[in-house]
Each structure stands twice: as C-alpha cells, then as structure tokens.
Amino acid sequence: MNRQTFTRHDPKRRAVIDHRKKQFAESSYQENTYPHRLNFYSVPPTADITLEQFEQWAIDRLRVLAELEACAFRNRGQDETAAHMKPFLEKYLPLGANSSSRGQEQSARLQEQRQKDHYSHFILRLAFASTEDLRRRFARVETALFRLRLQSDDINERAAFVQSLNLDWEQVSDKERKALREELAATSAAGYGAKIQPEEETWCKVDWERVPELVERRVVFLRGGKAYVPSREQQSMVVAEFTKALEKTLEMTARALPRLDEDDRLTPILNHLSKNFITPDAGYSSNTATPGAEISARNIDKLSSHFPACMSNLHRTLRRDAHLKHYGRLQYTLFLKGIGLSLDECLVFWRGSFSKITDDTFNKEYRYNVRHAYGDVGGDSNRRGGGYSPFSCQKILTEHPPGPGEAHGCPYRHFNMENLTALLQGMGVSDRGVLQGVKDDKENQKFHMACNRVFEHVHKAEIKKARDEGIMTANQLETIVHPNEYFKRSFILKNLDKKTEDVKMQG
C-alpha cells in the first residue's frame, strides 16, 4: 500500500522528466553528503561508480562482515570482538571521525570513506536480499557492524547522530524519577556492577516493544507497558531501530529484485558475492559420507565413541532412560542424519531405543517427527529441501537452551563443571591438565576451545601421526565447529591408523 511513499525518501528523486527522454537526461538526484560518521542507510546512493569499484568495495565489506560473523560464532565478547576487528576495519573499511579531519584534503578523504561505506552496504544489500536466509544473516552482521561502530564513536558525534535520527523518546521527569528511585536503582546497576544513582542519570520512557532486547535481558524497569531506559542503554535502542529499518528495506529490496532489469554486468557480480558469503555456520553438507564406516542402527553404539560430548551425552541419556525429550531427539536425529544414517535405519534406531513404549505409541508420537527431520513428510519446502540440516555448534550453543529434564544443548556450556567432568570421564578423559583446561575454557565462555581440547587429547597420537606423515593438511585439522565434523574427523583419524596398518601388513 504505502510502498510508494516509503521508497521516496527524498522528493528530489521523483522522476520529473518525460519517461521517453529519461535515459538521455542528466541525473537530477541530490548528491549525497555525509555529515556523520555513522549511517542509517535510509537513502540509496545515486552517483556513478565504476564496475571495478562496485566489485572491490563489495568484496571489502564482505571481508569485514565475514570476520565479524566468525567472531560472534566463536563466542567472542564485545571488547574482544572490537579488538579483533580493529585491524580488519582499518584495512578494508576505514571510517574516520569528524574530529580526525582537519583541512580540505582530509575532509575529502573522510567523504570518500563514507561514500565507500554507504555504497558497499547497498551493493551487498542487493546481493543478499534474494532469500530469507541470506537476508536474516545480512541483517544480523550489519547490525553487529553498526553496533561496533556506534560503540567506538566519539561521544559528541554519537549524540549528534542520534539527534539527527529524530527518534521520539519521552524523558522521565525528575518527580517520577524520584518516585521510582528504588526500582530504577535496581535496574541501572544491573549488568554494570557499579552502582549509579538513578538521579545522576537521564532516563527515557518508551513503549517496551521498542527495546525488546533490553526487556529480554531484564535490564530495564517496566511499568504499564513502558520501559525506563537509562541513557547508556539508549545505544541499544538505536541499534534496534537500525535493525528494524534494515529488515524492512531488505524485504522491499527482495520484492524489487525481480524487476531489476539488469544486463549481464551486475548480476554475475552479485551472484558471485552471495555465493562467497560462506562462513562456519553455513552448515554441514550431509552428503559427504564418511568413507569406510558402516552406518546402521545397530552400529550406533559402537560409533558413539567418535561422538562429541553433546551427542555422547544424548546417546547416554537415551540408553539410560530409553527416552529423550523433543529437542534432544531433534538434535540427535539430525546429527545421525548428518553422519549418513538413512531414514529407515534411523527409524529402526529410535524404535529400538524407546524400548519402554509400544509400537503404536511410537508410530503415533515419534515417527512423524523423525520423518519430518529427513524431509520425508511436511510442507513443500521441507520436502524439497530434504528436511533440516544437522545443527552446528553455533546453533546448539545459542538456540533453545535446555530446560528441566532436557539433555540437548552443549555440555561445555549447559552443564555445571561437576557434571561435565563426570561426563568427560565417562568419555575416557581423565587427564588433569585437560580437565583444568576445559574448566578455564568454560569459564571464559570458549566452549569450542574446550571441545577441541578434548578432541585433541583423545586423538593426540593420531593427529601427530596424520600431521607427521602429511596425511591430513593443517587445513583439515583446523578448529572443529560442527558436531558432524567432529565425528567425521574422529572416525577418519582412528581408522587412518588401521588403514596404514593394513598397508604395512600388505607391504
């Protein structure tokens, strides 16, 4: 309905020329100027750039975004991410503050930087608008980039930028602030450690829907649907606005994309860009079977020695209780699917494992879900896509934390140290040094590190051999970020040994 009005940010963009003459006319668009370091990207670029620039700028931005996603994925904290990203940002996408520019030359350089930032954002927007999945990821990393820059922005310039956005926030009056002193004090200190008197802070009052992130973390006081946001947290409101606007415009770009009447200059570049946006959580292609493994229902017990802690725990729980709750079943089913267990075998496996229930109950309550995960039933898109893909560590770590009585999730994250130690000992890890290392990793929230540490310990001899004999390259031995990769590598390493023995014997 109001799509028209939405895209017309600027009245000057309206086509005032007769459409027949349009292609010969000079551009009458307003030239972009960039008064602020940050950009909400609400106005599309209008000037001409070369094809080389088009590609180069996009690739530079992509490098930054990919690195940023990798940071989120490795569970790096905010400060750590900022430190890690600094050289990347300076190299590929520098963005100076107003205060850093003195004189004509530097000011021009600043405008150039900002133009590149602006244009590259819009190029990638075109490249990543096509599917829902890409849109979501793009919005997520762009938001992360925006947040990073907002935090590093000069205080005065940030204030000016926020001012320019014209967001309507109601200030909390002194009287109300005094009346709610205690409640506000309880939230203002939350998450900071330092106790700041609520009187010393400015607060603003907005509908809670505008700051869902703060509500979810319980860091704002709520009353009657209004959230009381301390000035420091206003940053996250700006970020939320940014995400909201970006998601909306991405959707619109997607709708306009088919009408992008484009010759063969840009489309190949755009396709190439979106294809190269491959990062660790891009999933594990389940069709890469593990060579030499007999993957069948009756073999799972044997194979489970190659499972990472998360799956090992699910397997143990299943054997102990003859049951798993929904997300446990899902996580485990998809993992089994990923190691190459066929649907039929998977059904055999679950039927056998749920030994306390009747065939009837199994068929009624569980069979469908397994088939759904394999894409055997369900909506068109599910069947066409072959069901869900196996969960990556990222997904297991961040989505659906286990509740009471549930066994899914990542033990390194969701277990307490005692239970984790017990599990690891059950898996045959009793080396003190390793356990201490795992403990440190866990405390520093480096769950991947802990898992890889255990992997390296369990496969110490084999890894050394593989490396020494050059059977596996360093590339093939980099950090594991997917449970199925853990299995595959473990299986190959353990059997690589056998194979070479075979060879020796033959020799």
Place this chain on the structure above:
Amino acid sequence: MADAAPSESFQVADQIKEEDTIDDSSKEEKKGDVKLEDLFADAESDDEFPSSRPAAATQSSSPGEMTPTSSQEGDTLKASDPEVMKSFYQRLFPWRYLFQWLNHSPTPTNDFSHREFAFTLSNDAYLRYQAFPTSEHIKKDVLRLMPSRFEIGPVYNTNPRDRKTLRNSTAFKPLSKELCFDIDLTDYDDIRTCCDKANICNKCWQFMTMAIKVVDAALREDFGFKHIMWVYSGRRGAHAWVCDKKARSMDDQKRRAVAGYLEVIRGGAQSGKKVNLRRPLHPHLTRSLDILKSHFQEDVLEVQNPWETDEQAEKLLQLLPDRQLNESLRKKWNSAPGRASLSKWADIDALAKTGASKSLDAKALLEAKQDIVLEYTYPRLDIEVSKKLNHLLKSPFVVHPGTGRVCVPIDTRSLEDFDPLGVPTVQSLLAEIDAWKEPEEVDPNSRPVQDWEKTSLKPYVEQFRAFVLALMKDERDVKVKRERDEGPESMDF
C-alpha cells in the same frame, strides 16, 4: 421460539434445522443495527446453547440417539466416546462466545475467518489449516468430524484454506495471535515429591497457583496487559491467553522478549544450580519473591518436604555456597535422619549465626537462599509456546480426552479455591442435564433455560462471557476513538 411446545419429543436433526432458521432471522435483524448490547440481548435469547426439554421428554426420545439417558450410564461411558463428544459439542460447548472471543466483534471479521484451527480426530489424524467464517460453520464441522480436541492457531493474512493458491509459500504469513503461556506440572518433577509425570493432586497444584500469580502480576503490572485468561488444560497444567490487541500483534522477537523476561529457571537436567540471578534483583523478581515467600514455607517446605532424605538434602547443600557451613549442616542432619525440610531450612540460618563457618559471606548466603526459593517456586514455563507467533494451543472448553475434564477458565480472583480435581467432566455434565428438573413455578416471560445453565459448567461459561464482553468493549472503544480522531469534520455539524 417460545412457541415451540416443550412437550414434543425432538431429534437432533430437527434441532439443528430449528437453530438455522432462528439464526437466519436473527441475522437479518443484525444487518440493521450492530449495537453490541442489542446483539447480546439477542445472543441470550437465541438457540446458541440448545435447551433440551424437560427430562421426561428427553427420555422419550430414542435412547442412544444423542445423550445417555441415565446418570449411571453417563459415568461408565468414556469421555472420548463419540456419542458423549457429540452431545458435548452440540449442547454444552460455548460456540458463540468462542467466536466472539476470537473475532473481537459481534459481526464476522477476518480475525475469525482467517484464523487457523487444527483438529485432532479420534483416529489421531491431525488436520491443520481449518478455517471457518462463523461460529455456526465451525460447530457444524466439529459435529461432522468429531475431533477429540482442537487447537487454535494464528490469524493469517489470507484464509488458511486458500494458502495453496498463493503465488509462493512465503506469501502465506501469520499476522496475529494471542500471547500464550503453557505451564505443565511435569516440569516440576525434580522438586515435587507427591506425584510425578501426568499425575497431580491438590498439593502440587499449588505450584500452578504460584505460577499463575507471578506471571499474571508481571503481565499486568509490567507489560500493562489487561485481558488475560487462564485456562485449566484438563490434566496437569494451565494455559494463559493474553488477548490485548497489542499482545496479539506482537512479532516473534517481542514474544521472545516477554518469554526471556519471565524466564528465570534455566538449565537442563545436568546443569546444577538452575537459578543464577544478577544482584540487585530486578523489580519483577523482587515482587515475585514477595509473592512466593509464603508459598515456599507452606506449600514447599511443609507440604512437599523436598529435602527429607539424606540424598535429597544433598541437593540442597549443593546449592549453598559455603563449604564449612555445609559440613556442619551435613553433620547435624546425619545425626537426625528424617529431619523435616522446614527445620533444615531454619538450620541454615541458625548454624550460620553460631559461626559454624569462619569465612562465611552472609550476603552470598542470603542470595543463594533467595535463588533456592525461586528454584523451588518460580514458574517453569514451557517457553517455546510463548516464543512463536504460529504456535497452536488447545482451545478453552474442549474436553481432555484422557480425563474427560473440560478445559475451563480459572478465576484469578479466587485462584486459591480452584480445584483441578473438582473440574466437571463431560460425563458428569451430561448427567447433570438429565437430572435437571424445571422449577415448579415458571415465569412465563423468562427465556428458556439453556443446557449449560443446568450444569456446573455455568459459572465457567459466565466467566468466559464476561471476559469476552470486556475484550470486545475495549476493541470497540478503540475503533470508536480512532474514528473520532480521524474524522473530526464529520462531527462538526
């Protein structure tokens, strides 16, 4: 309708026909004027809830045709028996109020007609994406298919039945749904001692009472929601339906935010201490703690006695921070096996005061104790239900196929009095209709008594009706206000 002689024996088919004609005539009346009050007067008088004739007449109708003829027979029938279900849907289910509740207006709108219903049939087939223009249509289809229960999903941007005709699958999108919460006593299995799995008793129902109090207070005071209905789920849990317009139109992110705000108990079976809160406590948690404190003493420590054995007490010790103190507690409790949880809880402070531990951090101990209170009382929500816009939830007033109990609304004003085991079963309700006798003196002007009014379902239906009325009033006020705001010129003459 008053003309219909009560002496005639009647049959189901006749009755449906009769209803149809009445409904048509009332519809014509509706076209002229859509005043809410008028429509309600209308709702009272028409045959939405058919009235069976006096008991004598019912008995004369062919037996087994629609109702069990005697109360004994009613008790022996299973709740899932098709005849029982048929009578229930035909005579007792409040279709009109269900329609008004989901439609938010007396005249049919897309809020109802684009709403997804999902039926679970008696052979356990699950039919999704059902949709109906009015309450009559859904009633007819339910009587045709006889689902053992049905669930309510979101309102979609098009009629769910037409979803396949859309260009692509992404064009079919959910727009709005009530914000829902689901609390289930099975999630309390590690802290309740009286029952487990699907079993409940009045002792462990107290957990539900606490949960409802805490969640209800947060939704009303913090989020400012007004139209919150709690419904007994028929066996071991309760659902909340937050029906405010603002709540209905929330997207997944906002639903997730509310869920996260309310979620305190985190961690699976292996994660140890499940409550780890930042200090100072958020005002929501301070309030919850105030609500829960007395329940903790009475309903948990006294009634559940969760740390009676040494093994159980060990669980408590694991949640306490001070090693030395734990040692002395362990010693004390070992010497007095079977010491009640209430005393054990008191022992913690008593021993702490005597200086059993030199390095005792009083603040840490207090905080740990607060965390324990919350771990044993704070609501354990099945949070996935609340996070997704397109999650389906069982409709109020359907019958739980296992227990036969009707999913009735819970009155939060007399929450403590709610007895899940006293909720009427479908068999008992049908028996009540049969046992009902027309009062001796009948006021000739009174409207005929409807079937639900003859049963113990009456207070629940009335409560539902009042809830729906208040909701519709608010929706209408908003509309009126908007019209006034938008067109002041039209008022100026």
